Amino acid sequence: MEVLVPSIVNPAVPAAVVSKLVALLELAKEEEHDRRLVDDIGSMKRELDMIAGETEDDLISRRTDRRPPGVVRLKSREEMRDLAHDMEDCLDRFLPCTVCGGKLPSSTSRQQFAAEVKRLKERLAAAHERRGRYKDDDNAGAQEEISTAAAPAAATPAVGIDIPKQEVLELLGLQAQADDAGDEPPQLRVIPIVGFGGSGKTTLARAVYDSLAGEFSCHAWVEARRYKGTEELLAALLHKLLRSTGSLTSQGLVHSHLQHLQSDIKTYLMNNKRYFIVFDDIEEQQWESIKSIFPEEAGSRIIVTTSMQQVAKACSSHGNGYVYSMRALDEEHSKGLLDAVLGEYSPGLHPSSIVDKCDGHPLALVSVANFLAREDLATEREREQFCRDLGYHMQKSVVFSKLRQVLTDIFVGLPGNPLRTCLQYMCVFPNGREIKRKNLIRRWLAEGYVQCQFPRSDQEVADDNFRELTDRSIVRPIAAGKNGKAKTCRTHGIMHEFMLRESMSSNFITSLRDPNRSNSCHLFVAQTKNPCGSGSTVAPGTMTNPAAATSGDPKKKLRARSLTICGNAGEHAACFNQCELLRVLDLEECGDGDIDGIGRLCHLKYVSLGGTVASLPRGLGRLHCLETLDLRKSSVETVVPIEIIRLPHLAHLLGKIKVNKELFKISKHQRILSKQSNLQTLAGFVLDNTSALPQLMAHMKMLRKVKIWCSSSTDLQGGKSWAHLLKAVNKFVQEGIDTATESRSLSLYLGNTIANFLHSLDALFLKDHSLGNSYGYLTSLKLHGELNQFPRFVALLCGLTELCLSSTNLSASELSNLCKLRRLNYLKLVQDDLEGFLIEKGHFPELRGLCIVVRSPKLPVIREGASPKLVSLQLLCRSMHGLSEGINITCFKQLGVVALDSKVNPGTVQIWESTAKKHPKRPRVLLLERIVPNDTDSMVKYVAAERPAPRMGSPQCEIDAAQSSSTGDLISADLNHSLPGPSLASTEMPSIGLIGTA
Structure with a gap:
């Protein structure tokens, strides 16, 4: 059964278009142009504002009203969207560079511009009249939503839950508390479980709750998302606590004022001594309003689940807590989950490509399994086609309704259309491809998808947008720089698949091979591996008929604002000549480099050329608007x-x-x-x-x-x-x-x-x-x-604040001068020998990251009291055996990560892991692999090593120490990220901010 599900992706025309209209309006007034033209320009601006506002209202309403809009409203919305893009096209063709204070077009062009504005205004009037002639009934979609909701909810089998459950129990510290003979009273501990929607947070929390609830005086499981106000949430909590001890009267509870509820719960918990509470899917505002009612001296435990890293950090800071970050299923357990759902239908029905596309996401795997169980995909070709069209089936099939709703809620829950558009835009890159953060942000800026909000700059707003997406676990940091910001990232695999199909449905993104590409804003060519291993290359979500790929008028102008080619573009390599309004041309990963004519694309702001480009094309110097020229892939x-x-x-x-x-x-x-x-x-x-x-x-x-x-x-x-x-x-x-x-x-x-x-x-x-x-x-x-x-x-x-010395081989006495740099946040030393280098008490008071790369096993001596704010310690020495004699990690109270060279012997790794578990903050122990630089004039680089992952099952985890606010911005957005992925789990980097090229 298929259902008609309207696309939730309806990106607003960039705010840059409105700003262009404002600039154009001012120019027209200054030059005293025809009053009618000034009025028409003002009318266009107001229409664009209204279209953007209606889009935002529609998305917000979807959070509370599950019924999709009626067909008339959908058609009207599509027409308005196309009109908005036509307005943008008109402006880009005629409007000069307002940043340079340019003038309006010449008289001939001005007449053409005025005529085009008039036509657009007439089309707008006709669209409004047409909409009024038909009944706009949003209840038309009610039956569809009922049929969708009627689909049976797929339960997620608890595949491999034992080990992660045991790890959460260890974090709760109950056994350690029972064995503690000290005089200090047992403390409250809050353990947040954080991860992407549908990753199994609730399943894991329920398993732990069911095994522990009976050991506490009172207990409660509260689905926080069900309650709108604090009073409702607290009333539900008190009701469940009373019921757990048999104290609930037959009359039930009468809702009370907030202050009374807070007082009653706090008194009740103090009288019952030890309590165990789980808040499922809690929001930060809810936590802030209730955290003060929990006594901290009772040795009690609280588990919260959330998809927000910021919420997890806020919860863990209340009490001696740790953040448990969900990881995706690896390939073995992904197949195990498919088998558990498919049962007798399982043989041969889950090729590795399906596992890769689901990206270790339990709900996605269950949904796919339910689809496979009811479809007859007997041949390799059919399974290949299903893999390629997974996004289509996610959008149309009732089996995917639960997954679709989870992903829709994640998207709609993003604060504001600009942020949603920034997320959609990431789908121009292939699923699973690492994206450079700086390149992505520069592209956002070039497209006009980020606008400053005075007094903040565009760059600051773009950085915040990226941070918001990583905080919500939608975007995963892969490798990190020394300033605490991710160097590379990728979108969550199943979210990428969902967003790409939705974006294609709304003409926001499509493949360059799509014969209907002329009206899409962003074009891509993605060289993807054939799902069944034959090596063919087909862009996801596009046609499979080779003849169709070359159809269409090669002279027809394309609307595209960006063209991204990853792989060989073939006969389409030079089609950017049809994209006269192109702002972004990304050929960094392009396998063929015929780029003559690029100098005619006068709107280009971002150009990235790959290693196949032997020389710069003529005319680059005429690109007046160019902001970024990236030639780093060039081999010469x-x-x-x-x-x-x-x-x-x-x-x-x-x-x-x-x-x-x-x-x-x-x-x-x-x-x-x-x-x-x-x-x-x-x-x-x-x-x-x-x-x-x-x-x-x-x-x-x-x-x-x-x-x-x-x-x-x-x-x-x-x-x-x-x-x-x-x-x-x-x-x-x-x-x-x-x-x-x-x-x-x-x-x-x-x-x-x-x-x-x-x-x-x-x-x-x-x-x-x-x-x-x-x-x-x-x-x-x-x-x-x-x-x-x-x-x-x-x-x-x-x-x-950052100093990197590579191959300098300074003596220990010369290196002692480093202690004068009291504001250093990060220090990296790449030397042959550091014997005799001594870091005394009081040295480097602001240091957050220390990276030492040496050949000799003689490491520096760090006295107690030095570098009190150290968060990341990297000791990259292949010949190191056991612990370092001169470095005691218990001296670093804020330590979150210890990194070792991947070539160090396994016994040394085990010793460091055992020592780290005894540290109050339980720092992670990572293995990093050295990458040989291309030339001798480059600094050494380390990346995450291929480390055998423990058989952790579903879901895997990383344990992060909760950081106090004193750790600062360097790692505040990074320590609590886990980086899941079925095929990338061993290579993704925690975005700790202190790894990479020095």
């Missing part, structure tokens, strides 16, 4: 024309860049850059005797991040490039701005020339300092290359 150094460096909106230039000074007159371009350069990230440039970038860098006033490479074989000392580089770096170091809000990073990969360069920089910097100049405002400094002494100017960098 890239010579960039000066015209690209001069682009007024270019903020991020990434790759190994060269600009040859023989090709132009430098002084002219220096003057231009001083006036208009917006370049913030230059990461980075390759230095040689022909490079013009050292001279140009000094005139880039907005620079925040700079990387500089110099080959070990290049001799620059004494030359002009050397002098220009010294001057530019010295200026960059000293010309910091507001250090409270801006980060400034400098990375130098100078090989065997670094010692002389830093010696010269020392002299220049200290000379300026003696004249009363600034101390310097770098927040991050990374040095790679042989040093004979510690640079003196580094100690004067008053805002330095």
Whole structure:
């Protein structure tokens, strides 16, 4: 049976369109244009506001009213959505770059623009009239919802629950409490179980509750989500507590005022001594309103389940708690769950591709199993087709109604349409693909999906959006940087499948191979593995007929604002020429590189080119709106024309860049850059005797991040490039701005020339300092290359919070100068030998992360009282045996993670794990694998190792110590994340923020 389920995805036209209309309206008024045109522009703005408002209202109503809207309303909504996109198209074709204070189109174009606005206005009027002629009855979908709800709810078998249940029991600490002979009274402990919706949180909590409830004086299981107000929640709690002790009278409870309920419950719990309570699916506001009623000295236990990391942290901080993070089922247990549901129907019906698509999600696996049990998928081809069309079946089949509702609630529950749109946008990447966080955010900004809310910047709002999605366990951090933010991420697999199909239904995203692609906002080509292993490549959710892939008019203009190609695009490689309004062109993972004509796409803001692009296409220097040019995938150094460096909106230039000074007159371009350069990230440039970038860098006033490479074989000392580089770096170091809000990073990969360069920089910097100049405002400094002494100017960098020294091989006495850097949050040392390096009490008072990479097993000595705020300790030494003699982890009260080299012997790992369990915060022990850099001028990099996972069953877990607020922002959003996944469980990184390239 299939049901008609309307798409919940109806993205509002980006707020950037409304802002363009505002700018256009102001220009029209200033230039005293025809009053009718001004009125028409104002009318368009109001219509877009109303369309966006109606979309938001519809989604909010879905949270309380399960009935889908009527067919008339759906058709009207689709028409309004298309009109909104046509308005956006009109604006993009005619409106100049308002950021530069441009003028309205020429008189000829203006007439065309006015005519187009008039046509749009007439279409809007006709749409409103048409909607009024038909009955708009939202009750029309009531019968459909009844039939959907009538589908039997699929119970989730408790496959492999024993081990995670035992782990939660250990966290509850009941046995340790019984064995404790001390005089301290037993304390309350709150254990939050956190994870993505449908991941088995309730199943696990119920298993623990059923086995423990009888051991407590009173107990209660409360489904918190059922109660709207605090009074209802507390009344239900008191009712269940009284019933558990037989104290409930036949008349039942009379609802009382909040204060009376709070007082009654607190008194009752104190009289009954020990209690055990489970709050299933609690919200933060509910917890904040009730947490004060629970006595903390009774040795009682509370379990809460939630999908919000923030809520889990808030709950665990009340009492001596820990956060239990759900993990996805591995492949073996995923198949076991399918078998448990399928029973006699199971043989051969669950290929590994189905397991991968379900991403270890129990509810998804049960839903798929129920579908397979009623369908006859006897052949390999049929199973392949089902795998490819899983999103379609999730949208249409009644068997998936429960899963569909869970995922719909997660989506609709996101606060605001911009955040929902940011989530939908992630579906342009293949399911399971790691996404670079910075690239994703830059794309959001380029698309106009993030708008600042004064006084906050677009970047701050985008960072908050990403944090919100990870906090809700929808987006998983994979690898992490040293600032506590994820470096890479991916969407939850089953959510991706659901969102992609919904987005395709609403023309938000579709495959480039879709013959109906002309009206979609975002196009992708995803090279996906054939579900049955034949190696063919088919984009998910699209047609399988090869002839259909080439259908359609190749001259027809496409609406697309972004094109993302992962894999070989084939005959579609150059179709971006049809996308005249393209803002984002991502060819980073493209297997073929025919990109002639890119210079004609004047709206491009984000361009990423892959390693197959041998040279830059002509015309890049004409892309006036370009904000990001990413060339990091290129296998060779890239010579960039000066015209690209001069682009007024270019903020991020990434790759190994060269600009040859023989090709132009430098002084002219220096003057231009001083006036208009917006370049913030230059990461980075390759230095040689022909490079013009050292001279140009000094005139880039907005620079925040700079990387500089110099080959070990290049001799620059004494030359002009050397002098220009010294001057530019010295200026960059000293010309910091507001250090409270801006980060400034400098990375130098100078090989065997670094010692002389830093010696010269020392002299220049200290000379300026003696004249009363600034101390310097770098927040991050990374040095790679042989040093004979510690640079003196580094100690004067008053805002330095991150320092990485790689292959410097400084002596222990020179390294002792590091203790002067009292504001360091992160320190990484990559040395051959650190014997004799001593960190005394009081050193590094703000340090949160310490990473030591050495060959010799002689590690530094860290005295008790040093680095009291340390959260992450990475001791990456392959020859280490047992514990380190000079490092006692019990001295670090806030420690959350210990990382070891993956090549260390298993006995050492076991010793560290045993020691970590005795630590009050129970830090996790991770194994990291060293990645050999592509060249000798790069710093060492570590990633999560392939570690044999324990046979934990369903669901797996990670145990995280609850952190106090004193741990700060560095890890506040990271320590409580688990990173599940059936095939990636052993490689995903906890987003602890202190792992990666230094």
